[in-house]
Amino acid sequence: MKTRTLNHRIRLASLALVAGTGLTAGSMAHAQDQGTVNLAYVEWSSEVASTNVIAAVLEQAGFEVELTSLSAAAMFQALSTGDADAIVAAWLPTTHADYMERVGDNTEDLGVNLDGTKLGLVVPEYTNVDSIADLNDNADSFNGEIIGIDPGAGLMALTEEVVDTYDLGLNLRSGSGATMTAALASAIQNEEDVVVTGWTPHWMFARFDLKYLEDPENVYGGAEQIHTVVRSGLEEDMPEAYAILDAFEWTPEQMGEVMLMNQEDGSDPYENAKQWVEENQDVVEQWLNG
Structure with a gap:
């Protein structure tokens, strides 16, 4: 194959x-x-x-x-x-x-x-943003991007729908699970804001203090x-x-x-x-x- x-x-x-x-x-x-x-x-x-x-x-x-x-x-x-x-x-x-x-x-x-399980956008606990609806107002804090995973993942397709539904001005950057967690770890080490595509269960929730952004339009669905x-x-x-x-x-x-x-x-x-x-x-x- x-x-x-x-x-x-x-x-x-x-x-x-x-x-x-x-x-x-x-x-x-x-x-x-x-x-x-x-x-x-x-x-x-x-x-x-x-x-x-x-x-x-x-x-x-x-x-x-x-x-x-x-x-x-x-x-x-x-x-x-x-x-x-x-x-x-x-x-x-x-x-x-x-x-x-x-x-x-x-x-x-x-x-x-x-x-x-759960899917959504994840940020460090210290980030002063609690909802996807508030990302546009804080786009500069996140360098205008959402850190994603491999482009063929269902989570990425859902996140593209999130970008459209909320008319987000942030670019969805594809990569891999490893590059996503590396970007997350780097941002937390420097106490910077970052938003990533996340899911539970994942080891990053055991290692870092994180939170899911609220999804009032329920694009990601429930558990x-x-x-x-x-x-x-x-x-x-x-x-x-x-x-x-x-x-x-x-x-x-x-x-x-x-x-x-x-x-x-x-x-x-x-x-x-x-x-x-x-x-x-x-x-x-x-x-x-x-």
Whole structure:
């Protein structure tokens, strides 16, 4: 796929991971015939966390897992064509609604894997602006721009609608999740005003004192949920993987633990996911027995 930015195969988990799960060496040998599950995701800190965790859990059940990082549009396209088996990264009912409408006939929505999300424009707590409607009057304080993320993200499309609805004179600058948080951190270090596209759950809310700007026109909508979506036919092809994906559900607090681990210098998201899985076997067993 031309849109593919990262494609790496995660091998079967070590026996150290298996030791605490009740899987024996014999069952692991049998499990190697389980096949490969292809997971697609977007490079958002929340989706990096959840995708690596479910990958580690699927490995624990004996599957090989292939992860592919894509833009939001390419992620849903890969799912609809069968190039990807599943995603745990569908923000609904608003952010990814258009994508789901396009691929709905070739996919199956397994429901919510995380409840309690939010989208909007975010500023430091010290900023003397509380509403999107007041941004124009303070545009100079924000250098006339809103710091966004990757241009294909549903959040960016919604923010473009916000700019139109509120007739904002600020330019929406695209980039990535990393460039957005870097700009946020730099501004806070210098006690400057900055406005960024934000979402919950995200590690930046644990690290910085932030607030969402009020959205009186309700363009961003209310709280969202993150759904697991699989390609049509996965239940018949890989019933055990399907059952695990169907049972996968966790909390913003649990996701936040993994996201914060991923922010440590030199840390590896997959190794962090394996560590979290090892330390939370009571939760993982519920997914494995789903």
